[in-house]
Amino acid sequence: MTEIPQVRLVIVDDHPTFRIGMAALLSEIEGFEVIGEAASQEEAVRVVVESRPDVVIMDLDLGGGSGVDATRDILRGAPGTGILVVTMSGDDHAVFTAMRAGARGYLLKGAEPADIERSIRAVAAGGVTLGPEVADVAVSYLTGARTATGGPFQELTEREREVLELVARGHDNTAIAQALVLTPKTVRNYVYAVFTKLDVNDRAALVVKAREAGIGLTNRP
Known part of the structure; x- marks a missing residue:
């Protein structure tokens, strides 16, 4: 046996x-x-x-x-x-x-x-x-079945791009949660996912990378 x-x-x-x-x-x-x-x-x-x-x-x-x-x-x-x-x-x-x-x-x-x-x-x-x-x-995800959104960072989902936009505009997780009607914990998980996909280690590096790509430079509310 x-x-x-x-x-x-x-x-x-x-x-x-x-x-x-x-x-x-x-x-x-x-x-x-x-x-x-x-x-x-x-x-x-x-x-x-x-x-x-x-x-x-x-x-x-x-x-x-x-x-x-x-x-x-x-x-x-x-x-x-x-x-x-x-x-x-x-x-x-x-x-x-x-x-x-x-x-x-x-x-x-x-x-x-x-x-x-x-x-x-x-x-x-x-x-x-x-x-x-x-x-x-x-x-x-791996086969690219998700519809491309165009623009930079196409590996991000639509929601991750929304989070990235708000991070790049200087919002903290609490403010992002309020804007997107999510919990702060959910926002934190999205931020981690964006860190991973864009290969950055912290929020400051993420903001720099986003702004270099033209994200977060507008004054939209």
Whole structure:
């Protein structure tokens, strides 16, 4: 009989009910062992670096913190750890940003137990895996299925371009959220996505790059 590889897991999510339910599910699967949980970005990094699991189940929205930032910090402190994102958002900027940060899998909350098990085993083995809905988003992005908007930075989505315009005009995330009727956390995620796609490391560099392309130079309200 083939021995099933043992997979040690840490669950990172700021909702206790989700962590409890996921831990119960995974503990019933042969070969899986939940060795830790975390509710915040800082706690996630500490728990993972100390316990060195094979796979981390990572939410992207961690209350006041970011699962993307947690992923980057974890991979600096515990390189080789597999990160499987399990979150609510399946839009292209969330998927793109998480995968660029180093995640090797991406599922939406509500995925079937069989898909969760398959994805964990794939990530533990060093593979990359996407849930069905997320795969459609990734294919559309990579094949350029989104209609081009024209002008500079055509790799950005329409919403990312709106955010970039407001950043370049000097607005902070709170003001952008109010202008676009979004939450500040959603705006922050869009800003991270723009950083990644335009290959800049901070807001100042982004403003310079945008203005060099003629974005943000008008006085429109």
